[in-house]
Amino acid sequence: MASYVTTKHSPLFPVLTAIILLITLFPIYWIVITSCKTPVENILPKPTLYPHAFTLENYQKVLVGGSLRSLFNSVFVTAASTVLSLLLGFLSAYALVRYNFPLRFNILFLVWIIIVKMLPPVVLAVPLYDMFAKLRLINNLWGLVLVFQVYTLPYCIWMLYGFLKSLPIEYEEAAEIDGASRIQIVRLIVFPLVQTGVVATAIFTIIVAWDEFLFSMLFIRNPELQTLPLAIASYIGEFETLWGQLMAISVIAIIPIIIFVRFVYNQMTSAYSLGLK
Numbered sequence: 001m002a003s004y005v006t007t008k009h010s011p012l013f014p015v016l017t018a019i020i021l022l023i024t025l026f027p028i029y030w031i032v033i034t035s036c037k038t039p040v041e042n043i044l045p046k047p048t049l050y051p052h053a054f055t056l057e058n059y060q061k062v063l064v065g066g067s068l069r070s071l072f073n074s075v076f077v078t079a080a081s082t083v084l085s086l087l088l089g090f091l092s093a094y095a096l097v098r099y100n101f102p103l104r105f106n107i108l109f110l111v112w113i114i115i116v117k118m119l120p121p122v123v124l125a126v127p128l129y130d131m132f133a134k135l136r137l138i139n140n141l142w143g144l145v146l147v148f149q150v151y152t153l154p155y156c157i158w159m160l161y162g163f164l165k166s167l168p169i170e171y172e173e174a175a176e177i178d179g180a181s182r183i184q185i186v187r188l189i190v191f192p193l194v195q196t197g198v199v200a201t202a203i204f205t206i207i208v209a210w211d212e213f214l215f216s217m218l219f220i221r222n223p224e225l226q227t228l229p230l231a232i233a234s235y236i237g238e239f240e241t242l243w244g245q246l247m248a249i250s251v252i253a254i255i256p257i258i259i260f261v262r263f264v265y266n267q268m269t270s271a272y273s274l275g276l277k
Contacts, residue, residue, distance in 0.1 A: 028254070035059065035247035042243040058244035059252075067249050069224060070231035075256065077141055077227060078209040081148040085205050086198060088149075089156025094186065096157075097164045098172075110161065113154040121214045124150055129218055139222045147215050152205050159204070163197030164190070199264055210257060228253050 034042060035058050037051045095101075096109065128147055129138070137143025167190065175185050191198070213229040220226050232253065235246040 031247045031250050031254075034243055035245075035251050037244055039242075039244055058248040062245050062248045062252065065245075066223070067228070067231050067252060070226050070228045071252060071256075073141060073225060074210060074228040074253075077144050077148070078206055080142075080145045081152055081209040082202055082205045084145065085149060085152040085156045086160075086202055089153055089160050089201070090191075090198065092157050093160035093164050094190065096161055097167075098169070110158065113158055117151065117154045117158070121151070125214060125218055128215075132219065138219055139225060140219075141225060144216060144219050144227075147219055148209050148212060150215075151212075152208055155208065156201050156205060159201045160194070160197060163194045163201075167193055203261065203264060206260065207257065210253075 033049070033051055036054050036056065037048070038053050038055055038057070041048060041052060128150065132138055132143050132147065135143075137146065171189050171193070172185050175189050180188070211229065212227075213233070216227045216230050217233075220230065228249075232246065232249050235242045235249065
């Protein structure tokens with residue numbers, strides 16, 4: 001029965017697909033329509049499924065209020081954190097895979113990475129804040145990039161380790177016999193072969209860095225340097241929540257991720273198609 005339902009030729013398959021899409025996309029639809037409603041309509045006791053008085057005033061207030069600056073700050077911090085994590089993570093994972101470290105060292109290092117990843121952020125927040133305060137990296141976007149490495153770097157090392165571990169060493173040995181240096185081997189052979197894995201790791205790293213809130217709240221006090229999650233939280237007050245503006249800035253926060261994932265999907269599909277040819 002289960003196989004019959006999940007088969008594409010089954011008449012129930014389109015129905016199940018439509019239900020799943022509805023459940024998945026309805027929250028996004030609700031965010032968009034709420035951002036286009038007036039403040040009065042957003043606080044009605046009975047919610048409306050579409051704006052009775054369509055307006056873009058919420059977007060105007062959000063953009064005038066400095067959210068574009070927060071968006072640029074988030075883009076910078078996320079891009080810098082991802083590039084740094086991928087660079088250090090790739091080199092660390094490659095060293096663990098290819099160099100003859102004692103097996104116990106490899107296991108301990110990977111276990112330590114998992115332990116750090118599993119720790120709640122608040123456990124590391126206090127010592128990191130004290131250390132960064134002494135280094136004068138509070139209220140500094142580069143300081144935020146460095147502190148993000150606490151979670152993005154272990155994630156990159158762990159994922160890239162798996163991709164590099166599955167790569168046959170014969171390609172590198174052949175290049176080494178032909179006289180290629182280690183840097184040339186990594187740049188011209190290893191990296192292109194695991195490029196799909198690097199892209200997949202980059203996607204998850206970007207999502208983690210884009211959504212980070214706790215460290216941004218602790219390490220950034222200057223309103224001009226706040227990231228997008230801090231700007232979103234500012235619309236939730238003790239006595240009032242500006243639902244229209246909150247949803248408008250949420251839409252703005254979602255758009256860059258959708259564009260990036262779509263771009264990466266197209267690139268990965270093209271690369272896979274070329275590989276098949």
